[in-house]
Amino acid sequence: MLGFVKEPVVVTAKINVNLVALTVLGLISRLWGLCYPRAVVFDEVYYGQFVSLYMKRIFFVDDSGPPLGHMLLALGGYLGGFDGNFLWNRIGAEYSMNVPVWSLRLLPALAGALCVPLAYQILVELHFSHCAALGAALLILLENSLITQSRFMLLESILIFFILLAVLSYLKFYNLQKHSAFSGSWWFWLLLTGVACSCAVGVKYMGLFTYMLLLATAGLHFWHMIGDQNLSNVSLLCHFLARGLALIIIPMGLYLSFFYVHLALLYRSGPHDQIMTSAFQASLEGGLARITQGQPLEVAYGSQITLRNVLGKPMQCWLHSHTNTYPIRYENGRGSSHQQQVTCYPFKDVNNWWIVKDPGMQQLVVSNPPRPVRHGHIVQLVHGITTRYLNTHDVAAPLSPHSQEVSCYIDYNISMPAQNLWRVEIVNRESDTDVWKTILSEVRFVHVNTSAVLKASGLSGASLPEWGYRQLEVVGEKLSKGYHQSMVWNVEEHRYGKSQEQKEREVELHSPTQMDISKNLSFMAKFTELQWKILTLKNEDTEHKYSSSALDWITMDTNIAYWLHPTTGAQIHLLGNVVTWASANAAALVYLCLSLWYLLRRRRNIYDIPEDAWQLWMSAGGICAGGWAVNYLPFFLMEKTLFLYHYLPAVTFQILLIPVVLQHLGDHLCRSVLLKSMFSALIVAWFSWVYFVYCTLSPLSYGQPALSPSELRALRWKDTWNILIRKH
Numbered sequence: 001m002l003g004f005v006k007e008p009v010v011v012t013a014k015i016n017v018n019l020v021a022l023t024v025l026g027l028i029s030r031l032w033g034l035c036y037p038r039a040v041v042f043d044e045v046y047y048g049q050f051v052s053l054y055m056k057r058i059f060f061v062d063d064s065g066p067p068l069g070h071m072l073l074a075l076g077g078y079l080g081g082f083d084g085n086f087l088w089n090r091i092g093a094e095y096s097m098n099v100p101v102w103s104l105r106l107l108p109a110l111a112g113a114l115c116v117p118l119a120y121q122i123l124v125e126l127h128f129s130h131c132a133a134l135g136a137a138l139l140i141l142l143e144n145s146l147i148t149q150s151r152f153m154l155l156e157s158i159l160i161f162f163i164l165l166a167v168l169s170y171l172k173f174y175n176l177q178k179h180s181a182f183s184g185s186w187w188f189w190l191l192l193t194g195v196a197c198s199c200a201v202g203v204k205y206m207g208l209f210t211y212m213l214l215l216a217t218a219g220l221h222f223w224h225m226i227g228d229q230n231l232s233n234v235s236l237l238c239h240f241l242a243r244g245l246a247l248i249i250i251p252m253g254l255y256l257s258f259f260y261v262h263l264a265l266l267y268r269s270g271p272h273d274q275i276m277t278s279a280f281q282a283s284l285e286g287g288l289a290r291i292t293q294g295q296p297l298e299v300a301y302g303s304q305i306t307l308r309n310v311l312g313k314p315m316q317c318w319l320h321s322h323t324n325t326y327p328i329r330y331e332n333g334r335g336s337s338h339q340q341q342v343t344c345y346p347f348k349d350v351n352n353w354w355i356v357k358d359p360g361m362q363q364l365v366v367s368n369p370p371r372p373v374r375h376g377h378i379v380q381l382v383h384g385i386t387t388r389y390l391n392t393h394d395v396a397a398p399l400s401p402h403s404q405e406v407s408c409y410i411d412y413n414i415s416m417p418a419q420n421l422w423r424v425e426i427v428n429r430e431s432d433t434d435v436w437k438t439i440l441s442e443v444r445f446v447h448v449n450t451s452a453v454l455k456a457s458g459l460s461g462a463s464l465p466e467w468g469y470r471q472l473e474v475v476g477e478k479l480s481k482g483y484h485q486s487m488v489w490n491v492e493e494h495r496y497g498k499s500q501e502q503k504e505r506e507v508e509l510h511s512p513t514q515m516d517i518s519k520n521l522s523f524m525a526k527f528t529e530l531q532w533k534i535l536t537l538k539n540e541d542t543e544h545k546y547s548s549s550a551l552d553w554i555t556m557d558t559n560i561a562y563w564l565h566p567t568t569g570a571q572i573h574l575l576g577n578v579v580t581w582a583s584a585n586a587a588a589l590v591y592l593c594l595s596l597w598y599l600l601r602r603r604r605n606i607y608d609i610p611e612d613a614w615q616l617w618m619s620a621g622g623i624c625a626g627g628w629a630v631n632y633l634p635f636f637l638m639e640k641t642l643f644l645y646h647y648l649p650a651v652t653f654q655i656l657l658i659p660v661v662l663q664h665l666g667d668h669l670c671r672s673v674l675l676k677s678m679f680s681a682l683i684v685a686w687f688s689w690v691y692f693v694y695c696t697l698s699p700l701s702y703g704q705p706a707l708s709p710s711e712l713r714a715l716r717w718k719d720t721w722n723i724l725i726r727k728h
Contacts, residue, residue: 018130019117022137026116029141030109030150035101037703040093041572042562044153048088051077051104051153055084058270059284061530063537066255067262068202069155076104076153092563104153111161112150116141118164119656125171126620132659135687139655142694144701145576146652148562149645151702156648159203163210163649166196167623170214174221182238190246198251202258206649209630211251217622218243259527275312275537278492279439280529283521288492295494299373299436301358302366304384306493309344309456310442311485313537317456317472318352319489320345321383321390321408327467330398337395337416339407340388343464343471344456353384355497359421366496373436375426378448383408387502389420392447392454392476399462404452404476421448427488438494444487452476455487546643546722550635553647556581557720560644563703564724570699570706571724574644576651578717579693583686584654587661591625594664609668620660627653 040048047070053060054074062070077084080103086096095101119140123133140146150157173189180186197214200207225231225239269286281288299305307319320343326336345352355364356373357380364382373379381390388408393416395405409418422445426434429441436443445454458464458472477487548558560574595617601608609617631650635642662683670676699707700715700723707715709725716723 018134019120022120022134022141023113023117025141026113027110029116029147030113031106033702033704034105034109034151037563037565037570037572038095038101039563040088040091040095041152042091042154042560042574045088045091045093047073047153047155048086048104050074051082052084052086052088053270054078054265055082057266057268059266059268060270060272061275061533061537063534065204065534066202066258068199068258069158069204071258071262071265072107072158072203073104073153073155076100076107079103079106092566105151108150108152108154108157112146112157115146115150115157115161115164115652118161118168119652122164122168122171122623122656123659125168125175126623126660127616128620128660128663132663135659135662135683136656138687139580139658139690140652142690143577143580143655144694144697145574145644145648148572148574148701149648152562154645155203156645159200159207160649160652162196162200162203163207163627164652166193166200166210166214167627169193169196170217171623177221182242187242187246190242191250194246194248194250195254197247198254201251202255206631206646209634210627210649213623213626213630215247217626218247256527259530260523263523263526263530274316275533277310277312277439277529278308278490279521280526282439283526295438296370296496297438297440298370299356299438299441299491299494300366300370300496301356301361301373301379302364302370302497303356303373303491304353304495304497305356305438305491306348306352307354307489308492309486310488310490311456315346317344317346317458318348318492319354319454319456319474320349320352320471321386321388322351322469323386324467324469325410326398326405326407331465334396334401336398337393337405337407338412339391339405339410340383340386341464341468342390342406342408342474343468344458344474345471351383351385353493354390355382355384356380357382357389365498370496373424375424375429375432375434375436377424377436378421379424380420381422381445389418390422390454391418391420392450392452393419394450397457397473397475398464398468399473400457400475403455403457403478404447404450406454406474406476419447419449422446422454423448436491438491440490442488442490445489447476450476450478452478453487454489455484457486460486544641544643547641548644550632550642550647552720553632553644553651554585556644557718558644559721559723561722561724565703565706568706569708569712569724569726570703571712572703573700573721573723575697575700575721577690577693577697579686579690580655580658581651583658583690584651587658588625588628588654590661590665591621591657594661595621613664613668617660617664621657624653624657624660628657 050060050062050070051074054071055077077100080100082100082104083098086099116137120133120137123136124130146157169189169192173186173193176183176186176189193214197207197211201211222240222243226236267285269281269284269288273281273284278288296303309317321340324341325338326341328338329335357364358371359378359380382388383390386408388410390406391409392404392406397403397405409420411418424436425444425446426436427442427444434441447453453476455475455477456472457475457477463470463472546558546560552558556576556578562572562574564571598608598614628650631653632647635646666676666679670679697715699705712723712725
């Protein structure tokens with residue numbers, strides 16, 4: 001039984017020394033001096049705020065993209081024991097001792113370091129030589145812009161890592177297709193492709209470009225499989241379902257899971273939740289939840305309510321009235337009804353309370369049992385403090401003369417009767433008998449006499465003058481096809497009125513609700529709302545000192561100053577290796593020209609290169625040139641402030657194209673031994689130049705050593721580069 005111990009246990013393993021060496025070099029280049037500078041660097045001031053909010057479990061909305069990237073940065077803070085207590089208000093601010101700088105910057109640095117061996121493996125899987133693959137990896141290793149971007153608490157290096165991982169995984173899967181379909185390794189690389197694509201999109205929506213490229217590539221490959229007569233219909237169906245599962249279903253599920261974890265972590269109310277609906281706010285701990293917890297769910301006749309406009313931007317506001325009246329005449333000479341003002345007020349106030357009244361009854365309390373208000377019911381809205389009825393009529397609104405004035409009716413005993421009946425229309429109803437619900441129902445109020453809809457027009461225009469206390473205008477907008485969110489309202493605070501006497505009612509309006517009924521929002525409802533906010537919420541784009549256009553990136557006519565030492569000339573800039581960037585542009589141009597030449601010649605049945613070399617050329621171009629195109633060209637269509645770092649995913653693919661073109665030129669255009677030798681010597685000289693530029697720009701990539709003013713002036717190779725030189 002113990003015979004097996006007589007022989008030694010031998011384990012053999014193949015180790016790719018190139019891959020190990022590249023990984024080590026990548027780690028050294030990205031991790032060396034990672035804590036320097038111990039100060040806020042450029043967009044760390046932006047992402048650091050979100051890390052602090054994660055640490056404190058406070059909800060936020062970031063319109064720049066999904067939450068995975070933020071959560072990974074927060075994971076670094078969590079592993080370093082960060083408590084979230086730091087004021088991220090200024091670039092260059094020194095970090096306090098409680099901020100684990102190394103830990104916060106670790107994950108982006110690791111992602112940047114791993115891009116080096118990934119580049120090597122991608123070229124190998126594209127069936128290029130190990131020499132070409134080594135060249136691609138070294139170009140990524142010595143790219144100053146990628147080094148700078150990966151050494152700080154920023155997201156681009158993480159994005160590029162997942163993009164390259166997705167490409168590598170798909171190539172490995174595709175190469176296993178002919179001989180090992182449906183094997184364990186085949187499934188592993190296919191599933192990893194979907195996971196990496198989902199993670200890329202989850203970090204930044206820019207990852208969607210590469211995801212679409214890989215989906216298109218997979219679709220093209222499957223189209224070719226359909227023409228393979230050796231594959232049965234059942235086999236084709238299995239291939240199709242496997243790809244659909246791994247490349248569509250699983251990525252969608254993972255994408256949802258990112259938001260699930262995000263929302264599970266951020267359960268506390270904060271400043272950002274005010275742009276969300278009342279239902280969303282009420283699902284968070286603290287804030288609105290403290291006010292609305294235990295409110296009655298169904299709005300009934302006699303209910304006391306506050307009505308919040310659903311639009312919520314540029315600010316939230318509630319339907320409001322006060323004792324002041326509209327001026328008899330406005331500044332432009334137009335007249336008004338001189339009725340009581342109705343506005344939309346951006347703060348919580350006792351004058352935001354209204355009572356839902358049955359037009360057929362006089363009582364202002366909820367009956368027992370309560371009579372719920374349903375879609376299509378006619379109601380009157382009575383202002384809780386002044387007891388005047390919400391009214392609109394054929395009088396021009398103060399700021400929007402094309403719309404009707406909304407007021408609380410005062411009987412001046414003149415020929416202007418009250419018109420105070422409103423029809424409740426539940427916009428998000430499931431049936432025409434739906435009950436009007438607190439927080440959950442989004443309603444329009446349609447005026448019975450004129451068919452005008454109650455609208456907070458001030459959210460898209462100017463506020464009222466001094467006589468209206470700079471509050472937002474509310475108008476009656478004529479009903480038209482469709483509707484705007486400024487016409488939709490929801491009940492935020494709600495109680496069942498019990499006091500018929502006005503003085504007792506005023507005391508009741510000032511007191512909190514006491515009922516004990518709650519309603520939680522489902523995850524899918526919260527996800528849908530948050531996703532919509534991320535896609536539609538746009539901060540005002542302002543011109544930034546270091547913003548640039550997409551055309552500036554090609555020739556690197558721009559840079560970004562990330563950090564400047566407060567006393568010395570030490571500074572960090574986002575600058576690319578100019579030789580590498582110029583070579584990448586040249587490689588892209590050569591690839592395009594050669595491809596067009598080959599296509600024209602092949603059209604004439606002239607084949608300059610073997611068929612396998614042509615397929616290799618096209619497949620490599622589809623990944624490298626295609627990756628550059630899909631990650632670059634969309635920026636010409638974007639109306640947003642652009643920066644040089646937006647180009648980094650595209651230039652990464654373009655750099656991978658350089659060794660592809662060089663190997664092709666060496667193999668197929670340099671036919672003699674002399675030409676091959678000369679070409680190899682030129683490559684060595686060119687690569688030495690790349691390394692020289694890397695070393696020269698390293699002080700601006702790492703921030704050390706500090707350079708003198710004369711040395712800094714010498715590095716201003718282009719007039720458009722903004723190198724900071726102190727005047728002593």
